[in-house]
Amino acid sequence: MARALINVPKTAKVGDVIEIKTLVSHPMETGYRVGLGGELLPRDIIQTFICTFNGAEFYRAEFSPAVAANPYFSFHMLASESGVLEFRWQGDNDFLLVETATLTVE
Numbered sequence: 001m002a003r004a005l006i007n008v009p010k011t012a013k014v015g016d017v018i019e020i021k022t023l024v025s026h027p028m029e030t031g032y033r034v035g036l037g038g039e040l041l042p043r044d045i046i047q048t049f050i051c052t053f054n055g056a057e058f059y060r061a062e063f064s065p066a067v068a069a070n071p072y073f074s075f076h077m078l079a080s081e082s083g084v085l086e087f088r089w090q091g092d093n094d095f096l097l098v099e100t101a102t103l104t105v106e
Contacts, residue, residue, distance in 0.1 A: 083105075
């Protein structure tokens with residue numbers, strides 16, 4: 001089962017630019033490699049990563065089979081109000097992982 005590590009500051013001041021870091025454990029199999037029995041290993045990649053803040057999308061990434069296992073992202077956001085960040089990874093074989101984090105802006 002996949003698991004995500006998320007690093008979001010608990011608090012920020014209005015106008016601060018905060019850094020958000022995410023890492024998700026996932027094998028990211030390309031579908032081009034051959035297994036021990038000579039058969040192609042089935043493709044299993046995360047296709048999209050979407051981050052929303054209070055329901056509004058502000059960061060999106062689309063993956064290809066060339067992305068390494070356990071994708072890591074670091075991006076920035078302007079802290080203007082308190083709210084909830086939602087992180088959503090979707091992929092092959094009905095893969096879906098959703099995590100949330102709360103940001104308090106003072």
